[in-house]
Amino acid sequence: GNSVTQMEGPVTLSEEAFLTINCTYTATGYPSLFWYVQYPGEGLQLLLKATKADDKGSNKGFEATYRKETTSFHLEKGSVQVSDSAVYFCALSPETSGSRLTFGEGTQLTVNP
């Protein structure tokens, strides 16, 4: 079946540090890939997505590239801010059989001033 594996957390960084959160997936064909973010006290929000191989999704300074050869969709940001502190979820939606999302376990990011 489909699965998503995220790097183990939590992650603690200083402001302006470089961020990478690793995400790998298992799925047949070409799933769509997503990063969702959950800020404290808020609901899940889409951060970015990519729907085909080699696509790069980007938003709010975050980027992730759909790598079919390594089945990965790592999230990066060049300079994090305190306001980026949140839980980040990698997710996939299958190419076939409907559009249910399969999520990773989430990575808690804390950015200190």
Added chain:
Amino acid sequence: GAGVSQTPSNKVTEKGKYVELRCDPISGHTALYWYRQSLGQGPEFLIYFQGTGAADDSGLPNDRFFAVRPEGSVSTLKIQRTERGDSAVYLCASSLMALGADTQYFGPGTRLTVL
């Protein structure tokens, strides 16, 4: 415009009771999804609707769980004979269509606590 809304935001019940959780999707969205999120975990799929019909209910854990969407808009998730293990945040999402590439927009969730 209005996002996905869910009511109640919190529900505390006793073991064995029946509960209903409501989801009001974004207007015009034909697809509606239910997920369950336990503490420290990612959301897990329960069921999704395309219009009024349940297109995939393979995530429902057992026959105590049931969901309806009679008019293709509002949906209700129903849990019979609740158990302590049902305690979680129940999330609803909607998307314009039920295509894999479509963005799902999530509601704030209903936190269910079974005592």
